[in-house]
Amino acid sequence: MSQKPRNKLSVRVPRDTLVDDSEDGPLILGILDLSLPCRRFVVEHKVAEVGKVSVTAEFLLRFVKALGSCSEEDAQTFFGYSRREMAYVLAEVEEADYVDRVEGRLTLTANGTGLFQPGSDDPLIFEVERNTARIGLDLLSLAPADSRSPSVFELSLPELPLADPAQISSATDRVPVQFRRHFRELSPRMDSVAAARRSLYSIDAVRAEERFTNVVRVKLVSTGMKPMQVEVDLSDWRSDHELADREAVSRSVVQITERLGCSRREDDVDAYRLLIELAPEYLNEWTRRDGLSVERFYRHAFTARGDVRADRQTTPILGSLFTAENARRLLEVANYGLRRTKHPSPVLFWTVPQAPLWGSTSIMSEAVDQLRDLVMRAGDFCQVEAIALTAGKPEPWIKRGFTGWRESQSLVFPGGFEMLLAPCGFVAASVHAPIGAPSGVPVPLGFASFDPRIVDRAMAMLAGQAPRFGLNEALSQELISPPVSLDPET
Template structure:
């Protein structure tokens, strides 16, 4: 019997996920302001319409047989003298047909009624229009203004590739208005049976500037999470985005500028805290050198399930305010409310030191949903939940306007990459914002959310012990510490992933 060939031993590569398990994951949401300006545009439209049927027949005949006798034309259509006289008056009055010595010829105006490639004659009239229209200053494409709220008006602005060139935008409106004419046409023009074409753009006058929020969602393949992809589908349809490549480029530049170095943001220290706060949940992923991030990432991608009574801690990928994560965290809160007799006065958020964290109205909306969920669980409570943000460094305006209270510190004992969310005695979440699979790149949020009593107690204690740099006022400090440490702090076992 011939020897069977020995199977080849293939070493496993360093890929984060094998190709058959790869998938797209959402890693970020940002709202940014698109710079725009209003312009008064004066233009003319050509209103196209058909000629009457009898005149059409006559014009087509005269075009086919130049110089045809009037009697022959009448005989061709079977017209009586009064009928041919009526049609001839209709043709000669506007100057479409010329009568000479009993014969008929088309004038240049009559010949112009036959557009190139068309067999039927058509007439048109010209009407003037004047409208105030909004255009963005990047792609010079139509953008209607809308009211923006206090959070939106403090968001960052998309960068202009040539800020000094914005004054020349008015010159380009002539061409861009023609390009987008049918998108910009008035409703009454679009609804008319008669077709309307742009005849000319006569004058463009720049007016007030304004800004419009644009939502950017960041995705990546799970096999390469530190290489983000931009999705503007929440703002406009795909075919409209393809007409605005400059905006896509500006969004990509902005996200590319968010790259961080894992060492600089203290990623290792942040992962250590992540494991210390939920040791039972992460014990399978902890080695002598610390948390095996790549292995936990693979597990989280494949098993980012919903919480259950027997699954008190669940993996989280992406910021807490994505639609999917906000829904998952609120379900965690619902479970925590079942065993909590004490209603919280505050909800705490420890901000990571990553640029544009919380730069979206979805952060505010998530906090609003959280308030309503807790209020519904305690309808007799009159105290409204206050959202407190502990922010190392100087907070951006949109953070100030998202939270009820923002407490800043020049430095703290919290790793820069670490984010923590606490609904005292009910639920907590912790995320590390750092590149995965590379030493530098996009800061990928990875962590967990939990209503496990032990995890909640440890997380509250961790923040309470580091509260002093953020709160130097003794009475307020003691009040916040009491909010974090009061109640049952029993340490129960944690659920496994």
């Protein structure tokens, strides 16, 4: 007789960390592009280029060096020179101040001795020539900076702060020291052929010219266990050995990223509740009576990292939408959603969260353009608008990254709430708030979906607030779901 198996009871043990040690790993929270102020300088300088003496003079110098001192007759006899030939060779080395002639004896001068480098029997000379270099240096570390024409969007990016404003006014005075320090790096740009044989002899004058900007790509990296603690990764901008010469830039980046930290807002709970309202079926597993179990959903988002598929309409999003991985997921969700819909809309709405430096990366501008292209092809539209919805005046890079924007006079949605909506196509929503600690860098957490139910709820949610953003009738109409056409034969 078999016994009926008893149901097992499990006790949930509280976690000390957000994820287990075995699950931990790097987490890219976001990407920032920051403007680095630079300037072109004209540097008048002299370079010493290694050359060789004539063959006859070289043999004579070697002979005198080997003997320490010799008579003119000994040298003439050794080489078999005629009196005229000997006079010619002696004139060359004496005029160059390589040999002293005293009472018919030859000895090397200090300059002549200096021609022989340690370990070498070949006498070398240095030919000094005047040069003028036009170089670009950043104004924080005065290290070499590439000069290229930035895009209109890049010109609007936030600028790295200067530790001391006097750095700009005193830059010209500091250029000679830095030019000498970085001469080996700059020399190939000025003359790639002769660079290896040249050394800097003197710096005669420096003149400042026009300013320009470089873009510093900053990767914000944390871990699954401590997502609110970030480290700055500049490897996409410069290599390790180059960063060693640009410590002032690194310090400025750290200074600006320290502004990202914040404490939990009172309305963060309401922001997570909006996620549940949008996707109750998807978030059911992580929903409690008092709202979303943020830490449990966070763990799922960190460990799942599943690909978007036709049978997986909703995928978790952890970190900014403007990281390479999340941008890829977003485009995949958009592709599925736009292929499914019969009623694409020629407009994208992006509710911008109250998060410092949100969208300050060219990835945002590129993502907006790519999404517009997808919608344009799906609906055969001539033009697709991308509208940023902001509480208050938008940042300059947001104005440049979108085709238009609408401002509300006060918060419409909770401060940390972000939502991208392509009506009848797809939606992405997340909350920017610290996770695992009362304060720290906000950790965007949410989902992207092409589930028609979630898209319809997002349309209804935004339509209810359209007047507060000042959306006109045409834009508001795009948020109304088209009527479902019924087959008369069904």
